[in-house]
Amino acid sequence: MTNANKQRSWLRPLLAGLLGLVVLLTALVAWLNVRGEAPVEPGPANVPASASVIERGAYLARAGNCIGCHTTTGGAAFAGGRGVDTPFGVVVAPNITSDVKTGIGSWSASEFWRAMHHGRSKDGRLLYPAFPYPSFTYVTREDSDALYAFLKSTPAVERPNQPHRLGFPYNTQAALAVWRALYFRAGAFEPQAEQPAEWNRGRYLVQGLGHCAACHSGRNFLGGTSLNAQFAGGLMPDATWYAPSLATPREAGVQTWQRDEVVKLLKDGVVSHASVSGPMAEVVFTSTQYLSGADLDAMARYLASIPLRDNEPREVKRAEGDVFARGGKLYDQHCASCHGDKGQGVAGIYPALAGNRAVTLSSHNNLVQVIRQGGFMPTTAGNPEPFGMPPFGQVLNNDEIAAVSTFIRQSWGNSAAPVSSLDVLHVK
Structure with missing residues (x-):
């Protein structure tokens, strides 16, 4: 038997096996995409509704x-x-x-x-x-x-x-x-019998129509979300803003809040110690401010019950002295007149930065975006004339945005990682 014949003798079974594997995987993918689906009859398109x-x-x-x-x-x-x-x-x-x-x-x-x-x-x-x-x-x-x-x-x-x-x-x-x-697998909402009706209603709204997990969950390189990543926070699909974790009070978790505070934040976009901005401001403006008090209370009940994760204090690298000092000067020049020399803010007008978890998130994206583009709370019935922050993207360069961000994240008791000019550059 020649060498060529020998090669063909083992190559053919190998190719046949690979082809069979491809066919098998294709069939499996096809089956996984139709499991649970029943044929849909077209039906009438103009049935009158009450x-x-x-x-x-x-x-x-x-x-x-x-x-x-x-x-x-x-x-x-x-x-x-x-x-x-x-x-x-x-x-x-x-x-x-x-x-x-x-x-x-x-x-x-x-x-x-x-x-x-x-x-x-x-x-x-x-x-x-x-x-x-x-x-x-x-x-x-x-x-x-x-x-x-x-x-x-x-x-x-x-x-x-x-x-x-x-x-x-x-x-x-x-x-x-x-x-x-x-x-993906098609599912159906199953109320948990051991929980009250209000909690189940909140879970239905948060996990279903509210699709909160679509933003507030981590995603892998294929855009998929695992159960372990649900509500754990992650960058928005366009990688511009960070949707903070709903599973830790250090970010956006409300497990330690009074329920009426959560309701007010979803209804008005602002409470005494927090406010919404960026994509969440749009959600409040176009969606949650119009929901009933009962539904908002139900959502607050469920959000408060999300299991805590990753809530231990983190060791934070301190910024270099010259960077911190430069950030302090920029803060005094551009920020202190509204947010106070100690980051205390003005109640009901300018938010405090001291102790503000929005500026100490694990991701620096949101702080950089607000400095660049400005920060604007939604106009709501409970906050009809919100104060806004002007954009500084035309005033401060990347190095300066990094320095002032670092100063804010590490002053007045705040503890978060410093921000570099490269970090700012990577924020779209």
């Missing part, structure tokens, strides 16, 4: 902050077009008005439910998880139908959906199928 169901759907749309992603600045409500930056490219939110051609006017309630529960479009294509169906899968069919009824009642806006701007292979259905096989 006024009460539509009103409930409008409330649920607020709870899910649908307008936040599906509306561009100055654009028609729910007409889509807003781009969501991700590490893999830009996902563009679709038109979900009642328009038949470009919206969901031709969808049935069952097709809408499949999108919410299984992450599939009307034509069966897999949806990108920028639409947070890993959370929406826990929404009940009744609530999905009410939300559908509301969206079908909105004015029809003819606006063609724009294509996503994703590179290969992230723009393929195959890549989505693999991601879903790894990280």
Whole structure:
């Protein structure tokens, strides 16, 4: 037997085995993507709904902050077009008005439910998880139908959906199928019998329509979230802001707060010792300020019950003396007139920086963003004329932003890692 024949004799079984493995893995991925799904009958798209169901759907749309992603600045409500930056490219939110051609006017309630529960479009294509169906899968069919009824009642806006701007292979259905096989399984909300109804309602809102875990959880390089990372905090998909951990009082956990303080923060965007800014300010402005007191109280109950993790004090490297001194001078020049020479702030006007966990987060992103872009709380019924902080991005360079950030994070009893100019440069 020649050498060539010998090579072919073992190469053919190897290739056949590899081909069989590929077929087996492909079949497994396909099965994982359809498990639990029943065929969806198209059904009628124009079943009239009662006024009460539509009103409930409008409330649920607020709870899910649908307008936040599906509306561009100055654009028609729910007409889509807003781009969501991700590490893999830009996902563009679709038109979900009642328009038949470009919206969901031709969808049935069952097709809408499949999108919410299984992450599939009307034509069966897999949806990108920028639409947070890993959370929406826990929404009940009744609530999905009410939300559908509301969206079908909105004015029809003819606006063609724009294509996503994703590179290969992230723009393929195959890549989505693999991601879903790894990280998604359709679920159903199961109340915990040992917990009171209010707590279960809060859990339903936080884990379902509120999709809080979509931002406040760590993600790996594929954009997946493990159970261990839920509510543990992480960078937003566009890596600009940091969504702080809800599992530690050192960041955004409210386990030690009075429940009425949590309700007020979600309702008004500000309490005596904390305020919201950045993406969370938008959530309060467009969503949580409109929720009922009972639902906000329920959410506060559940948030306070999230198990604590990683709450031990950390050893912090002190900044070099010249950097700290330079930051102090910059603070006196640009910040002290509002926030006080000891970081004490002015009650009800300018937030205190001393003891402010927003400036001592494990990530420096948010502090850098506020210094660069300014800090603005949402306008709410309970805080109709919020004071804002002007942006200093045109006044301070990266070295100066790093120095003043470091000074704030390590003064008046604050303890957090120093910020370098390279750290600032890496913040988008």
